[in-house]
Amino acid sequence: xxxxIKIEGGHSLRGTVRISGSKNATxxxxxxxxxxxxxxxxxxxxxxxxxESLSVLLKELDVEVVRKGEDILIIDPSHMSNKAMVQETVGxxxxxxxxxxxxxxxxxxxxxxxPGGCYLGPRPIDLHLxxxxxxxxxxxxxxxxxxxxxxxxxGTKIFLDIASVGATINIMMAAxxxxxxxxxxxxxxxxEIIDVATLLNKMGAKIRGVGTNLITIDGVDRxxxxxxxxxxxxxxxxxxxxxGAAAAEAVTVENIIPxxxxxxxxxxxxxxILMEIGIDYVKMLGRKEQLKAVDVQxxxxxxxxxxxxxxxxxxxxxxxxQSIVTETIYKERFKxxxxLNKMGAxxNVMPPSAMINGGTPLAGCExxxxxxxxxxxxxxxxxxxxxxxxxxEIYHIDRGYDNLDGxxxxxxxxxxxxxxx
Ligand code: EPU
Numbered sequence: 001x002x003x004x005i006k007i008e009g010g011h012s013l014r015g016t017v018r019i020s021g022s023k024n025a026t027x028x029x030x031x032x033x034x035x036x037x038x039x040x041x042x043x044x045x046x047x048x049x050x051x052e053s054l055s056v057l058l059k060e061l062d063v064e065v066v067r068k069g070e071d072i073l074i075i076d077p078s079h080m081s082n083k084a085m086v087q088e089t090v091g092x093x094x095x096x097x098x099x100x101x102x103x104x105x106x107x108x109x110x111x112x113x114x115p116g117g118c119y120l121g122p123r124p125i126d127l128h129l130x131x132x133x134x135x136x137x138x139x140x141x142x143x144x145x146x147x148x149x150x151x152x153x154x155g156t157k158i159f160l161d162i163a164s165v166g167a168t169i170n171i172m173m174a175a176x177x178x179x180x181x182x183x184x185x186x187x188x189x190x191x192e193i194i195d196v197a198t199l200l201n202k203m204g205a206k207i208r209g210v211g212t213n214l215i216t217i218d219g220v221d222r223x224x225x226x227x228x229x230x231x232x233x234x235x236x237x238x239x240x241x242x243x244g245a246a247a248a249e250a251v252t253v254e255n256i257i258p259x260x261x262x263x264x265x266x267x268x269x270x271x272x273i274l275m276e277i278g279i280d281y282v283k284m285l286g287r288k289e290q291l292k293a294v295d296v297q298x299x300x301x302x303x304x305x306x307x308x309x310x311x312x313x314x315x316x317x318x319x320x321x322q323s324i325v326t327e328t329i330y331k332e333r334f335k336x337x338x339x340l341n342k343m344g345a346x347x348n349v350m351p352p353s354a355m356i357n358g359g360t361p362l363a364g365c366e367x368x369x370x371x372x373x374x375x376x377x378x379x380x381x382x383x384x385x386x387x388x389x390x391x392x393e394i395y396h397i398d399r400g401y402d403n404l405d406g407x408x409x410x411x412x413x414x415x416x417x418x419x420x421x
Contacts, residue, residue: 001419001420001421002392002393002419002420002421003394003417003418003419004390004391004392004394004417004418004419004420005379005382005390005391005394005397005405005415005416005417006388006389006390006391006415006416006417006418007364007379007382007383007385007388007389007391007413007414007415008364008387008388008414008415009362009364009382009383009384009385009386009387009388009389010384010385010386011247011383011412011413011414012247012248012249012412013243013244013247013248013249013251013383013408013411013412013413014248014249014250014251014411014412015250015251015252015410015411015412016251016252016253016254017240017251017252017253017254017407017410017411018254018255018407019232019233019236019237019240019253019254019255019256020044020046020047020071020232020233020236020402020403021043021044021045021046021071021229021230021231021232021233022046022191022192022195022230022231022232022233022234022235022236023046023048023050023233023235023236023400024095024165024190024192024233024235025191025192025195025196025230025231025233026042026045026046026048026050026051026230027050027051027054027093027094027095027098028095028098028169028192028195028196029042029195029196029199029228029230030042030051030054030055030058030073030075030098031054031095031098031099031101031102031173032098032102032169032173032196032199032200033075033077033199034058034061034063034075034077034080034099034102034103034106035077035102035105035106035173035176035177035200035203035223036077036203036204036223036224036225036226037077037078037222037223037224037225038076038078038224038225039064039074039075039076039078039225040074040075040076040077040199040203040225040226040227040228041072041073041074041075041225041226041227041228042072042073042074042075042199042228042229042230043071043072043227043228043229043230044071044229044230044231044232045067045071045072045073045230046071046233046236046402047070047071047402047403048398048399048400048401048402049092049395049398049399050092050093050095050399050400051073053089053092053093053096054093054095054096055067055073056089057085057087057089057090057096057099058075060083060085060087060089061077061080061081061082061083061085062079062080062081062083063075063076063077063080064076064077064078064079076225082103082106082107082109082110084111084112084145085099085103085110085111085112085113086111086112086113086144086145090112090113090114090115090116091113091114091115091116092116093115093116093117093399094115094116094117094123094166095115095117096112096115096116097112097115097125097128097166097170098166098169098170098173099112100112100128100132100146100148100170100174101128101132101169101170101171101172101173101174102173102174104132104137104148104149104150104153104174105153105173105174105175105176105177105178106177108137108149108150108151108152108153109147109148109149109150110146110147110148110149111145111146111147111148112145112146112148113144113145113146114144114145114146119370119371120306120330120332120333120371121330121331121332121333123330125166125167127160127161127162127164127167128164128166128167128170128171129146129148130158131158131160131167131170131171131174131184132148132150132170132171132174134156134157134158135150135153135154135155135156135158135171135174135175135178135182136150136151136152136153136154136156136178137149137150137153137174138150152179153174153175153177153178153179153219154178154179154180155175155178155179155180155181155182155217155218155219156182156183157182157183157185158171158182158183158184158185159185159186160184160185160186160187160188161186162186163186163187163188163189163213163300164188165188165190165192165193167188168184168187168188168193168215169192169193169196171184172184172193172196172197172200172207172215172217173196173200175217175219176200176205176207176217176219176220176223177219177220177221177223178217178219179219180218180219181216181217181218181219182216182217182219183214183215183216183217184214184215184217185213185214186213187209187210187212187213187214187215188213188300188301189211189212189213189300189301189302190300190301191211191231191234191257191260191301192231193210193211194210194211194231195230195231197210197215198210198228199226199228200223202226202227202228203223203224203225203226204220204222204223204224205217205220205223206218206219206220231257231260232255232256232257232260233402234256234257234260234261234305235305235307235308235373235400236400236401236402237253237256237260237261237282238261238264238305238307238308238311238312239308239311239376239379239380239401240253240407241253241261241264241265241268241282241284242264242268242308242311242312242314242315242380243311243379243380243383244284245268245271245273245284245287245315246314246315246318246380246383246384247380247383247384247413248284248286248411249286250283250284250285250286251283251284251411252281252282252283252284253281253282253283253284254280254281255280255281256280256281256282257280258277258278258279258280258281258282261282262302263302263303263304263305264304264305264308264312265277265282267294267296267304267312270292270294271291271292271294271315271316271319272287272288272289272290272291272292273286273287273288273291274286274287274288290319290320291315291318291319291320291358292319292320292321293316293319293320293321293322293323293356293358294316294319294323295323295324295325295326296309296312296323296324296325296326297325297326297328298325298326298327298328298329299328299329300329306327306329306330306333307373308373309325309327309333310333310336310373310374310376310377311373311376311377311380312325313325313336313337313340313347313354313356313377314336314340314377314378314380314381314384315380316356316358317340317345317346317347317356317358317360317362317381317384318358318359318362318384319356319358319359320358320359321358321359322355322356322357322358323355323356323358324353324354324355324356325353325354325356326352326353327351327352327353328352331351331352332351333371334349334351334354335370335371335374336370336371336373336374336377336378337349337354337356339367339368339370339374339377339378339381340362340377340378340381342365342366342367343362343363343364343365343367343381343385343389344360344361344362344363344385345360345362345381346358346360361386362381362384362385362386363385363386363387364382364385364386364387364388364389364390365387365389365390366389366390366392367381367389367390367391367392368391368392368393369391369392369393369394369396369397370393370396371396372396372397372399372400372401374396375391375393375394375396375397375401376397376401378391379391379397379404379408379415382415383408383413390420394417405417
C-alpha cells in the first residue's frame with residue numbers, strides 16, 4: 001500500500017495562506033542548538049517530516065526534545081552524549097550533515113555516515129570537509145562513515161570554491177569554539193545562513209558579516225540557551241505565489257519577507273501576473289492578459305533560487321511561447337519536466353537547460369514526485385490540469401511542506417490523500 005495525493009484540477013483559488021517557518025533554516029537551527037549548554041527554544045518550527053527525523057537523531061544523542069503547542073521546539077543538550085551517527089535516519093535527509101559541524105565544534109570528534117536527501121544530481125560535501133581540515137581536523141572514511149576529529153580547532157582563512165549554503169553553515173558551526181578568528185570568503189548569502197548565525201549569536205557566538213560573502217567568526221569559550229523565532233519559508237512562499245499565479249482568483253500569501261522573493265516577484269511581473277506587495281504579504285490580483293514566456297537562470301541568492309525553478313516550470317507550461325530555464329546550481333534538476341510531459345506539457349530537456357514550449361493544456365494522470373520541489377511542481381500542475389492527477393512518492397513532499405493539503409483545501413482546492421496498491 002502506498003499513500004498518494006489526488007488533485008481534481010480546474011478550481012480557482014481564493015483566500016489567505018499563512019507561510020510556516022523556513023524548512024532549510026530549521027534543519028540547520030536544530031543541529032546548531034546542540035552547540036550550547038542550555039535549552040534553546042525555537043518558535044515557528046514547521047510540521048514536516050525532516051523535523052521529525054532530526055528529533056530522532058537528537059534523542060539518540062541524549063538531547064531532550066519537547067514539542068510545545070503547534071510550532072515550538074525546546075532542545076536541551078544539557079545531558080547530551082556524542083555518539084556515532086550511523087543509523088538509517090541519517091540517510092533520510094541531507095541536513096544530517098549539520099551534525100558534523102556541530103559535533104566537531106563541540107567535541108572535536110564526529111562519526112557519521114553519508115547524509116541523504118533529494119537526488120538532484122551529484123551533491124558532494126568536499127567543501128565542508130576541506131573547511132573542517134583547514135580548522136585542524138583530520139578526516140577518514142571507514143566502513144561507510146566519516147570519522148572527523150581534532151585535538152584543537154584553530155581559526156583560519158577559508159575560501160569556498162563554490163558559495164555553498166551547507167558548507168558555509170557547517171564551517172560556521174565548527175568554528176564557533178575554534179581558537180582565534182575564522183574567516184569564510186566567498187561565503188553563501190542565503191537568508192537561512194543569517195538565521196543560523198542570529199541563533200548562534202544569541203547563544204553567545206561572535207559571528208559577523210552574514211549576508212555578505214565574507215563571514216568572520218571569533219571563537220568563544222561557551223554558548224548557552226536562548227529563544228529564537230525562525231524566518232518564514234521563502235521557498236514555501238514562492239510555491240504559493242506560483243500556484244496563486246497559476247490558479248488564483250485572489251490569493252494573499254502572508255507571513256513572508258517579500259525582499260527574500262524579489263527574483264521571483266520580478267519574474268512573475270514579467271510573465272504578466274498582477275500583485276500587490278505589502279510589508280509581510282503579497283496579494284495575487286490576477287493576470288494582465290495572456291501569460292508571457294520568460295527565460296530563467298538559477299543562481300545563488302539573491303539570484304533566482306534553484307528550489308523555485310521546479311514549481312515555476314509548471315506555470316511556464318501555460319505561458320505563450322518558449323521559456324528557457326537554465327540550471328547553474330544542480331545541472332540535472334529536471335526530473336519534474338518528464339512528469340509534466342506525461343500531463344501534456346511540451347518540454348525538451350537538454351541539461352543544463354529545459355525548453356518549455358508553453359500554452360499546452362494539462363490533463364490529470366499518474367505522476368511521481370521524484371524529489372521535494374518536483375512534488376511542489378506537480379501539485380501546481382495538478383491544480384491546473386483537467387481531471388484528476390495522482391501524485392506518488394509523496395513522502396518527498398511531506399519532508400518539506402507543512403500542512404500542504406490543509407492550506408490548499410482552505411483556498412478552495414480539491415486535494416485529498418488515498419491509499420493505493
Ligand atoms: N557543492 C559542492 N561541494 C560541496 C558543497 C556543494 O560541489 O561541498 C555544490 C553542489 O553540488 C551544488 C552547489 O555547490 O552544485 C550548491 O550547493 P549547496 O551546498 O549550496 O547546497 P546544499 O547546502 O546542499 C541547500 C538547500 C537546497 C538548495 C541548495 C541551493 C538545505 C538543507 N538544502 O543545499 O534545498 O537547493 O542549498 O540553494 O538547506 C530544497 O529545499 O529542496 C533543497 C534541495
